[in-house]
Each structure stands twice: as structure tokens, then as C-alpha cells.
Amino acid sequence: MRSKYFVIPNNKKYKKVSEVNFLFPLKGFNVGKPCLFTVDELPIDSYIYINRLLDEEGVTKLDSILDNNKDKIKGIFFEDLGVLELIKEKKYPFETIYYPSHALCSEATCQRFLKECNYVVLSSDIKYEDIAKFHDLSHIGSVIFTKLPFMYSRRSLVSNYQKVHDLDITSKLVVSNKSSQDKLVFDENEYGTLVYDSTFYDGRELLDLNMSFYIIDFSYLDIVDYEEWFNNYILKRESIDGTTGFLHREMIVKLPPKEAKR
Amino acid sequence: MIELLAPAGDLEKLKIAILYGADAVYLGGYKYGLRANAKNFTMDDISAAVLYAHERGKKIYVTVNIVLHESDIDGLEEYLWELSKIGVDAIIVSDYYIVSLVEEKNIPIEVHISTQASVTNSYAAKFYKRHGVKRIVLAREASESDIKSIKAETNLDLECFIHGAMCTSYSGRCILSNQLTNRDANRGGCAQICRWSFDNEGSPEFTLKSKDLNMIPFIDSMINIGVNSFKIEGRMRGIYYIATVVDAYRRMIDKILNKTLTDSDTEYYLKVLNRCANRESMPQFYHGVPREDGEYFTGVEEVSNQDFLGLVKDYDSEKKMVTIEQRNYFKVGDVVEFFGPLMDVLTYKITEIYDENGEKIDVANHPNMIVKLPFTQDLHINDMMRIKVFDKE
Structure with a gap:
């Protein structure tokens, strides 16, 4: 890895920032990412991002892309373990970075995966105090700025709703929970629907843990000056109107007896 | 080998499932399962279940399929050894740490990959095969052609859900419950947010409720493409549901294997199962992504069954x-x-x-x-x- 920071760009006219790598969501292999890149649009030695779960057709297409672009791709961040196995089986020379949305919540699991791939990205539903207790963060990264993903469905949830009720909606839909202030964004493309938070996630306190690398996701921002944003919010740590996600939230696993179903 | 695999929330249901024709039963212990708020089995219960099943030539699988957090690691290895010593036939897991722990420590127990791992392609299946996994419970999103390819490329035992409720999300890829209720979905606390309705200002309320799965018309096809285990969902269901569903699929499978299945049989069992369930059901992803007919969009259609x-x-x-x-x-x-x-x-x-x-x-x-x-x-x-x-x- 060349830098500690990976930025997911929000437009195709992104300008290089000295201290960061770019992480390019690959077109045809992502859900819920508004700015997607074809292989032709990638610079040499790019890191690409694949957040889709792949069917057989998808993995075959990916194989063809990887095979024809070995010199262009430096590393791959992926959700589907099939991508890792494909890279291993075909002996492709890419760095492998396992980036599951919800499956990496313990150091034990991270360390086991690090015997299989080069780096891992912690899932967002893990507590800060748990991460702080990790013995070795040398190959473990984390997202520190994004809109947290909450659900990934293969279904076309927005289109189906639109069709049934004869509504006019673009691919994105923002709905509200009836009993709280939570707003959820349903973002759909041909590969399914990603549901994510309507507010930004601010996990910059994880910078204090000196993890191996950090991901900054500009997908849902309007900004164009990355350098300025990086200076203000990463180097100077100016305040951001956002949430800390699950970093400090206590989760309930087992309900008190009277609430639990028998 | 063709296996009919039924759920059991307690010993009574387990006995009914086996009596009505299940070849194997899956259940959850008090730890590490995804139904933290169900009744679940103590170690003594699991031991009794294994004894009861093995005396009848049947198998017991135990779910150990949470996503592990730091606090879950202590005691895990001992728990796996205990399950092995009791004689549990396999554990159903999603967290890779457990797969690798069983491999590293040579714990003599078969590992099946849970549907929570969302395996939908042959390469993902090969990853697990490389680590000693014997069976994959495929994602419900896997289509007929995906299943066929995965079988051809891996020759692993494949287990597919054929009946019951399903998440709207890929299983394991949802933390809406964490966000909206503080209940940890991937550690057994799921509050089933995909059954909720949401406000969409000025428009009809937004829902994302999946109809249930029902594969009665495609059991023959699934056998032909190499599915080994036919899994029924519903560890929280009662004995009537278990008996009716297991009985219907047992008879369907036997008739298919004996080559005596008629269209009339298929129609009949479809009617029986539709009547028994409290929600509508359909084959969902087998022939492609379901459109609007795979979901509910209006009020709750769940009907209490008093048959x-x-x-x-x-x-x-x-x-x-x-x-x-x-x-x-x-x-x-x-x-x-x-x-x-x-x-x-x-x-x-x-x-x-x-x-x-x-x-x-x-x-x-x-x-x-x-x-x-x-x-x-x-x-x-x-x-x-x-x-x-x-x-x-």
C-alpha cells in the first residue's frame, strides 16, 4: 500500500491529493455508489472496489476484466470471497483487501483472514473499545467517513414500490422510520438495492488508533476540492455534522424474558 | 444423497420433524446461534436430540452462525469440542474464524457454511472447500444456473432453502435492526425490520416485505441439478406447521425418486402448504430476481391459521x-x-x-x-x- 488514506471519489474529474490513494468503485460491480468507473477510466496502478455479491455470470465477467488489466490494477477491495478465490486460483498479481460490510467484527476473524489476503477492512458494526483492544492493527483498516450501509438486497425495492403505486421516483428513495428520526436511503441499480444512512458517519476518532489505513468515502458529498477537505477534516479535524455510527452503541443480543418470543 | 432437513425449536418439534420424515434436523444451542430469543437447546437437550436422531438413523446439525465479536471468542473452542463429543453431525457456521479454528485444531466435526455467508458463486464455495468445508448452504438468491455451476465446479454438498420465511436482504448483509432498535441482527437479535413500514412523505407508505419461499414446483429440478439437502425454515414454528411441511416435502421427494409424482400431487401439496402458511409464498430467486410479485406492498396479510x-x-x-x-x-x-x-x-x-x-x-x-x-x-x-x-x- 502506498498511502494510509484511500478516497472514494464522487466525480470523474477528481484531482489528485498528495497524501491519498483513490479507490475506484468498478462499474458493473457495485451497488449504492453513485460514481462508478470503467476500467478504461482508471489510471495505472489503481485500487478498485467491488461491493456486490457476485453470481456466476458476474464472477466470469470480473475474471475477464482482471485478466485483461493486470497492469492497470494494483489492488482490489471486495465484499465477495469469490473475488479472493478467483485471484488466488488465477494467480493474479493484485493486492487483496477483504472489505465486508458486516462480517469482520473481531480481531480473531481479522487475523485468520490476513492469512488469506493482504489487508482487511473492519466492519462498521464494531465498537471502538473493541478495536482499541486489538493487539495488531498493522494490516487492518477502517472506514472513517461515509454514509453507513445498513442493508443490501438483491431485489429492486425502489422500482417495485414505484411500479405498484405508480409513482415517479429516480433510483434513490429516502424514507423515515415511523417511531424515530431515522431516515434511510434506498439506492437501487440493476444489481440490487443498498440501504444506507441519510446522515454522514464520522469515525475519525479511529485515526487515534493508528490503523494500517483509512477509507474516506466522498460518494455522497458534493465537494470538489478534495485537498481542502482533507486538510480541514483529516489533518485539522474540524468538526463534521455526523454520527459515530456503532462505535459507542451498546447492542442487545438477548432480550429480557418478557419481550423474547418463545 | 437427498436429504430433507427440518428446523426444530425444541425436543418436541424435533421428534415431530423426524417422525414426519425429516432426514436431518437443525437446531440452535444457547450460544452462538441466530435465534437468541427463541427457546433453544441446552447441551443436555442437544445430547438428547443427537441420541434420539441417531437411534433412528437421522442427523443433527447445530447452528453456530453468528458474526463473532470480541466477547464471543472466549469459550468458543470448548463449545465446539463439546458439540463434537456429543456427536453432533455438523455445525452450521458463517464466521470464517470458526471454519479455520475447526481446521487448525482438528476438531472432529463437519462444517457447513451458513446461508448467512451469502455464497452465490463457485469461487466463494471453493474458498470454503479449500478449508475443509463439506457443505454450503447457498444464499437464497442463488438461481438455478448458479446452483448448477457451483455444483459442477466444486462437487460440494449443496443445501438450499426450499420453504419458509426469507430476509429481504441477502442474509447476513443487514444491520437495520442494529440501527433502528439496537438489537444486533447478526448475533441473534434481529428485530425483522424488513417487516416494518416506513413513511415516504406524501406517498403511500414504503414497505420491503418479502413473501415466503415455496419450492414445491421445482423440487424435481433441484434434485436434477445436484442439490443434496432440502432445507425448511422455521425454528420458531409450531408442531402442526413442521408436520405439515415436512410431510408434504417428504412425500414429494419420495414420489420424485420413485418416479411416481403426478401434476395432481404437486398441485395438492402446493395447496396444502399454502393453506398451512400464514403468508403468501413463491419460488423467489430460482429463475431470476423476483419483481414486485415477490413482495407485500399493503397491510399485513399474515393470517392466523386455525386448521x-x-x-x-x-x-x-x-x-x-x-x-x-x-x-x-x-x-x-x-x-x-x-x-x-x-x-x-x-x-x-x-x-x-x-x-x-x-x-x-x-x-x-x-x-x-x-x-x-x-x-x-x-x-x-x-x-x-x-x-x-x-x-x-
């Missing part, structure tokens, strides 16, 4: 009297039917009902009351009586 009238507790073949434990209201004059694993469905018009004291009564209207009915044909303990709704053509 289950009674459980056979005894049959006196000399007096020709059946003893029934009542489960729903019935009365003299009702047309009912008996079904069970050792018999074809028998239709019967209730002519007389006797209470426990031998007094004639007109109605059985108390839950769990014991009554006797005259009945001329042999019945067996744990046969069931239900409302007669339709005939097999």
Missing part, C-alpha cells in the same frame, strides 16, 4: 376410539381429516365427541382438552387432525 384441530394421543383399536388433545375449536358435524407419516389422508365427519369422563359433548372448545372420537381406522400417536379444506384430485 390444526387436535393431536392424536392414543388409539384404542378394540374400542375403535381415538383420543385427541384439542388445539382448535371443533364440533359434532364438522368434516375433518387425519394425516400422519404412516397413512394417507383420511376424511371423517365427526358424529360424536366424548369428554375425559366419557360424557357426550357437542363441541371441543377448550385448548388442550382431551376428548375421544369414534374412528374405525387405525391411527397412531402424533397423527394430527385438521379442518378438511379440499380434496386431492
